[in-house]
Amino acid sequence: MTASIIGTGESPYTRYPAADASTETTIADAVTRALENAGLTPDDVDGFAVSSFTLEPDHAIDLAWKLGFRLSWLMQDTNGGASAGSMLQHAVHAIEAGDASVIVIAAGDLMDKNAFKRLVASYNRATEEHLSTLPMSGPNALFAMLTTRQMSKLGLTRKDYGRIAVAQRRWATANPDAVYRSPLTLEDYLQAPLVAEPLGRFDCVPPVTGADAVVVVADELAKGKRRAKVLAVTASYNADNQSGDGLQTGLADCASIAWERAGIAPDDVDVLAVYDDYPSMVVAQLIDMGFIPYGTDVSEYIRTRIYSGDLALNTSGGQLSAGQAGSAGGMHGLVEVVRQLRQDAGSRQVSAKLGVVSGYGMVLYRFGACANMTILEAGE
Incomplete structure (x- = not known):
């Protein structure tokens, strides 16, 4: 493969989010940290992928706009614990296809007690109709x-x-x-x-509130940088x-x-x-x-x-x-x-x-x- 990860960021995890915290600001914090770690700015980014259970009613494009990204590639993943690998797989393919060269991948949620209860109760239709009705x-x-x-x-x-x-x-x-x-x-x-x-x-x-992000780039842009090459x-x-x-x-x-x-x-x-x-x-x-x-x-x-x-x-x-x-x-x-x-x-x-x-x-x-x-x- 021809892509490497050159930056990481994590918005600090907490059991009790601040009163003014939101999913949007939490993910944005992780993205900012990842770009700083990679030595890049929002102007360098041309691809963005995000996964979140609680970003709604916003979508990937809303968050990309608020982060100041002008993009040629965008995706939103909904697959929870498998979302990181899923988004990375797509990002690498996008880089190999020439659709983007600097992609930020992020995931996060504001997960307080009420948000967790809503998620557990309505995770999918099977949960709503079959599991939530059980005494568990x-x-x-x-x-x-x-x-x-x-x-x-x-x-x-x-x-x-x-x-x-x-x-x-x-x-x-x-x-x-x-x-x-x-x-x-x-x-x-x-x-x-x-x-x-x-x-x-x-x-x-x-369950905690927090977010994580990585910066994936084409290998030629990773030269001279500490990197994790995707094999x-x-x-x-x-x-x-x-x-x-x-x-x-x-x-x-x-x-x-x-x-x-x-x-x-x-x-x-x-x-x-x-x-x-x-x-x-x-x-x-x-x-x-x-x-x-x-x-x-x-x-x-x-x-x-x-x-x-x-x-x-x-x-x-x-x-x-x-x-x-x-x-x-x-x-x-x-x-x-x-x-x-x-x-x-x-x-x-x-x-x-x-x-x-x-x-x-x-x-x-x-x-x-x-x-x-x-x-x-x-x-x-």
């Missing part, structure tokens, strides 16, 4: 059932999932932008109140037609294509961001992408690779500790991996040449229907 709140019950199935199939316990949450919180203590940075022990995890058995408080992503972006939609057990995601379909296009394998990867709405989905995606080979003792892998810190997984703390800013959830991982590859991660910096980002989301009747995988390489 949001997707926690759905993923509690999925987690129970995974525990049975893989021989996992709550301690195994707790080790994922604790490991990510350890990374978060070095991330000044994470909403939750206080140390978390396995005992804390196990003693926390249950939300939907077997899910406890620390298994469920906290591959692959995607899968409706992989199981909502008829599977949820334990396998669309990544099982598209990961092998990404590895082949990039010419690398899981063992070559230095830093990894996996969409972590629940620890069970971290496990599912690691298996589907080949990081946990089929037949592996998954509990042992969690102890020796994730809990130990040997695997640089969700080094920002992931959404479980940094927070889930609505549609920005998938962008959060992309921003973190790019920062690691550009040596911008501060005290949580790892030695990283190759990075992977997964996207997952858009629950229809039961499970996420969208998945994608991005492979990036550090360069100058």
